[in-house]
Amino acid sequence: MTMPARRTRPRTGRRSFDLRSTALFFVLLALLLCVLGFAVRTLAGTAERRPAWVAVLCLAGLAAVLAWGRRRHRLFGARTARRAAAALEEGVHTALEEWEAPAAAAPSVGDRRVADSAGYACADDYDALDADEFERAVAGLCERDGCTGVEVVGGAGDLGADVLAVAPDGRRVVIQCKRYGDGHRVGSQDLQRFGGTCYTVHEADVAVLVTTSDFTAPAVEYAEQCGIVCVGRPALRAWHDGTGPAPWLLVDAVGGC
Template structure:
């Protein structure tokens, strides 16, 4: 007796064919979207494409998915892939918006004293060079560092714009180490007699003791501590040789006729 062989219906063969086509179409769409996404991302970074191009790419991907993938299952796959494509596009647009906002922001204004020199952080020789540079900045074109062994108290020598001889001693001390009266006395013994100073100046990053300031006042030696040095460096105070003129004229200007 012959056993009848059940042939597969056309619908079943079509379903099997549709499944293979669905898998193939999904892979194809994935490749297209992945390649297109990378290309779009590179284009956004290099040329800043407008949002219309991104939306157009998403629409084309959706159309390709619908054409290649037919049927109920195919439409579900196409919808999922398209949603992922839109998320990629939205992320790219957000990145573009952030970049444009960053470009539109005004650059931060430089600080008023952004180029201020921290004299306390300099080594002793660097500090002497910084003081000499301040002298040159304010008109002492020949200011030079002469400090070293045998300098007899003079670290910087210069000629003021009005022709006076400026002698400077530089003390690069820490904040708790102030220049004392003995140091001022040693400088006072050489600045006038040896270096023939018209203006004698001691600059100390640690400040001065009270006895040192008393001695300096008696000997007409200018003392610049951290505050005076900062004001001079920032240009909010006149240079020391101009202060010396004011101090020299002060007592006589204050006298009154009996």
């Protein structure tokens, strides 16, 4: 035996009409109107009996409003003047510091160094560099170790090449730089994108991927298959300190990060 389904009324977002609340609202509104009417009538009667008092009260109220406006304007003007004086004083101090600073001081940020007029400079702390500075630091290592024609080409539309150089033995070196943290390893997709352009587009004799982090196992496997030299954090530090070989000398041991 089947039971008939019980219909339920669909709920709507409207509130149901509450007679008690509506009546209370109109009662309060009526009381408010009565009080306002009584106050207006009392004021009108007072004005008829003693108009001089009403005039005095109006003038006093107007004077109070004007005095408050003037005081607020003076406070605003004084605050603006104090801010302008502070800004001017700070600007003078900054100008004096810039004037007294030695003109020959090399630009630096912390313990990182930037390129000078002779070319690209190496860096002592690669973790303190941003991506662009890291590319310039890698270019500095190439120059230091005898490369010629060193050029930083990283940026929009670089097609995977960040640093181009010619090794001391004449081979064309194409380097991609990955400024990653310790928890972000270079994956196989990064290697695949670089491998698709380093030889065919940039005509590399030696393709190198340098990172401040490390490589995943699939990335190392792909690099070994495609002949890409992987330079991770330990190999980068050894290259920097001179205790390890330059990347173009690792071609016979591809993937030895």
